[in-house]
Amino acid sequence: MQRVALVLDGGFLTKKLQQRLRRYPLASDVDQECQRILGLSALADTTLLRIYYYDAPPLQKVISNPVDGFEKDLGRTQRARESRALQEGLELLPNFAVRRGELLFQGWKLGDAATRQIQTTPRPPGAKDFVPDIKQKGVDLRMGLDIAWLALKRLVDIIVVVTGDADLVPSLKLARKEGVRVYLEHLGHSVSRDLKVHVDLVL
Secondary structure (H helix, E strand, C coil): CEEEEEEEEHHHHHHHHHHHHCCCCCHHHHHHHHHHHHCCHHHCCEEEEEEEEEECCCCCCEEECCCCCCEEEHHHCHHHHHHHHHHHHHHCCCCEEEEECEEEEEEEEECHHHHHHHHHCCCCCCHHHEEEEEEEECHHHHHHHHHHHHHHCCCCCEEEEECCCHHHHHHHHHHHHCCCEEEEECCCCCCCHHHHHCCCEEC
8 A cells, every 4th residue: 555645835725724714724624624635536545654734833023013113912913823723733633743944024014905005196104004024934945855855765655745836846856756656736726837747646
C-alpha cells in the first residue's frame, strides 16, 4: 500500500474554508477537509503518514497608529484568538504536525480601500486609513524543506500539496525527480500554469 503525506498551506487553506463556511475555521473543519481529500478516488488504497500544517502564530505586539497614536494589541484581537485556537487544536489531533513560521510588523501603510478613495477624491489621509504592514516569514521555506525531506528520505510515495502558491515549484520538481508522485489540491482557487505543470495530478 502506498504511503501519502498531506502538506497544507495553512494561510491558504483557512482563507478558502472561511469563504466557504462564512466564519473562521476550527481545527475540526480542517480535519474534515483533510478527510475529504484522503477519501478521493485518486488516493484509494493509500495509508496516511502524517498531515503537515504550516502557518505563523499571531503577532504578540502592541502597535501605535502613526496619526492619532491609538494603541492596538495585536495579540488580543478576535482573529488572533481564533488563529491560536486553530493551531493549538490541530496540534492535538491524531496524525497532525503543526510547523510555524513567524509574522513581522514592518510599520504602517495605506489600506487598499483608502488608497482607492484618495485616488478618486484627493484628501489628506486620516488615522483610519492606515493599516499594519505585516509580513509572513519562514512558512514557504519550511514547506519546501519538508517536501524535499519527505522525498529524499522516501518516506512517502505520494505528497498532496494544498496551496495556491507557485513559490513551491522548486521543491515539487525535486520531489518528482526523486520518484515521488505530487498531487495538487487548489480548492477551486485560480493558480498559475507553472504550478499545474510541475505536479502529477490536479485533484
